[in-house]
Amino acid sequence: MTFSIVARSDDGGATYPTRAYAFDRSSTFAVSGGGTTHACSTADPTYDYRKMGADKSLVSPFRSNLYVTSRASLDANGDGVCDSVGMVYARSTDHGGTWSSAQVLESDYFNVDQIAVAADGAVLLAIRVLSSDSRCNLRPGIVLRRSTDGGATFNAGSCIFADATGEAQPNFVWPAAHPSDPSRLYLAFDGRVASLASQHIFFMTSTNGGNSWTAPLRID
Numbered sequence: 001m002t003f004s005i006v007a008r009s010d011d012g013g014a015t016y017p018t019r020a021y022a023f024d025r026s027s028t029f030a031v032s033g034g035g036t037t038h039a040c041s042t043a044d045p046t047y048d049y050r051k052m053g054a055d056k057s058l059v060s061p062f063r064s065n066l067y068v069t070s071r072a073s074l075d076a077n078g079d080g081v082c083d084s085v086g087m088v089y090a091r092s093t094d095h096g097g098t099w100s101s102a103q104v105l106e107s108d109y110f111n112v113d114q115i116a117v118a119a120d121g122a123v124l125l126a127i128r129v130l131s132s133d134s135r136c137n138l139r140p141g142i143v144l145r146r147s148t149d150g151g152a153t154f155n156a157g158s159c160i161f162a163d164a165t166g167e168a169q170p171n172f173v174w175p176a177a178h179p180s181d182p183s184r185l186y187l188a189f190d191g192r193v194a195s196l197a198s199q200h201i202f203f204m205t206s207t208n209g210g211n212s213w214t215a216p217l218r219i220d
Contacts, residue, residue, distance in 0.1 A: 166193075
């Protein structure tokens with residue numbers, strides 16, 4: 001079994017006396033569009049591939065908030081059996097003491113590879129989508145989801161890149177934010193180049209808070 005424990009140190013990392021579960025066996029997750037789903041109950045739930053982000057901005061109204069995502073084994077229909085996997089999320093507004101706003105981010109088995117927090121407190125999650133996702137016009141691409149209320153809720157997400165040629169099919173996606181300028185965002189991704197039958201690293205930037213992005217630049 002794997003749960004998601006977050007431990008906190010108040011002495012520069014010498015000790016970690018404060019520990020709390022971001023997710024555990026009793027977790028209930030809100031689902032987009034209404035309703036809830038639960039962690040599996042007949043077997044210990046698996047929380048895997050955990051990521052954490054922190055709001056470190058001096059000017060953010062949500063300074064010191066913590067955010068965690070994980071893959072999770074879920075009981076979608078309430079019969080106690082693990083029957084789906086989703087990306088789940090929770091936030092802490094008290095330095096990791098307690099966790100709230102638990103929700104399922106995506107219904108597909110996709111990773112959140114990194115949580116970015118902008119200088120104004122916006123929480124940014126970038127995910128790769130396949131050609132079955134309508135947000136990128138049924139092409140492999142990258143969808144950026146944003147929270148502007150301290151991680152309480154996220155928008156449905158918008159496509160910031162769609163691979164129309166097969167020369168940059170996203171896999172792992174890493175967003176990042178400028179530490180003091182909320183308009184400057186960055187994103188790197190590992191993309192498959194079909195004509196070369198190999199993976200390469202691409203880089204994109206935004207200077208308007210993510211409303212528009214440069215075309216992917218291959219940098220490896």
